[in-house]
Amino acid sequence: MDCYSGINPFAAIVIFLLTHLARSTRAFGQSFDQNFQVSWGYDHFARFDNAQRIQISLDHASGSGFMSKQEYHTGIFEMKIKLAPYSEGVVTSHYLSTDSSQKVHEELDFEFLGDKILQTNVFADGVGNREQRIRLWFDAAADFHTYTIVRNPYIIVFYIDGIPVRVFKKSINKALPFLTQPLRIQASIWNGSSWAGGPISWNKSPFKAQYEGFSIHGCPASNGTQNCASPSLPWNKRHDLTSEQKKEFQMVKSKYMFYDYCNDRKRKPAYPQECNID
Ligand SMILES: *[C@@H]1O[C@H](CO)[C@@H](O)[C@H](O)[C@H]1NC(C)=O
Numbered sequence: 001m002d003c004y005s006g007i008n009p010f011a012a013i014v015i016f017l018l019t020h021l022a023r024s025t026r027a028f029g030q031s032f033d034q035n036f037q038v039s040w041g042y043d044h045f046a047r048f049d050n051a052q053r054i055q056i057s058l059d060h061a062s063g064s065g066f067m068s069k070q071e072y073h074t075g076i077f078e079m080k081i082k083l084a085p086y087s088e089g090v091v092t093s094h095y096l097s098t099d100s101s102q103k104v105h106e107e108l109d110f111e112f113l114g115d116k117i118l119q120t121n122v123f124a125d126g127v128g129n130r131e132q133r134i135r136l137w138f139d140a141a142a143d144f145h146t147y148t149i150v151r152n153p154y155i156i157v158f159y160i161d162g163i164p165v166r167v168f169k170k171s172i173n174k175a176l177p178f179l180t181q182p183l184r185i186q187a188s189i190w191n192g193s194s195w196a197g198g199p200i201s202w203n204k205s206p207f208k209a210q211y212e213g214f215s216i217h218g219c220p221a222s223n224g225t226q227n228c229a230s231p232s233l234p235w236n237k238r239h240d241l242t243s244e245q246k247k248e249f250q251m252v253k254s255k256y257m258f259y260d261y262c263n264d265r266k267r268k269p270a271y272p273q274e275c276n277i278d
């Protein structure tokens, strides 16, 4: 007997309402074109659902990328992303970066190496080399997950579905590197097989990554550094993780982080001081 054929009318109405509400809620978000534009690979870029969802893809001919129209100082920079399956050697990214014309390069990166590993990086003084890698604890190609960078004048936190996976703090006492410039939101998919693992299974291409969530909760560069640091902005209130978040972060570090530049004495003979800020 098929237990699922006799779904009762009440349940059917509830399911209808839930899916309908979910869909109309989604429609309240801003469309891609309000805040973003394609930056390269126009023929490997596609819009869905009135540009509430977009897709960038990689094949042997090209990848693709997009960026925000404006630059931002502080804010909550969030993307829902569904990665391409079987994508070893493919790099999919969501990151914040200075433009090439700015003197000192600054950057905050979510880079997915295939669909199982996340690398984060921070460029704070013109150089990066601050990689951390974690194994994702879910199938990132099966569903959308939320990848967030919160940036304020005191702390930068990377989150996956609200769980902190990386923290970069400004030192109160010492002159250590921290980010100071406005950054543009960027995303891309590209052939990273020279360093991101691989080889790429090109017979599985095109590799399609989808992105949602194009509202931006950030302070635009044009508002000025001072205004963007205002304590009245919601994302500027926290100077540190909560004690609950600290526990979650420790859990991520002990269970899923398998590379941390802080502990790589071959590359960094001296323990990097920014790894030790409390
Ligand atoms: C992908 O990158 C690798 C490493 O740089 C290169 O050897 C290969 O030709 C590239 N493949 C394509 C299709 O672009």
Ligand SMILES: *[C@@H]1O[C@H](CO)[C@@H](O)[C@H](O)[C@H]1NC(C)=O
Binding pocket: 218, 219, 220, 223, 227, 228, 233
């Ligand atoms: C940026 O400035 C505009 C115009 O003054 C203002 O409406 C907006 O709220 C400001 N944004 C933030 C995040 O402070």
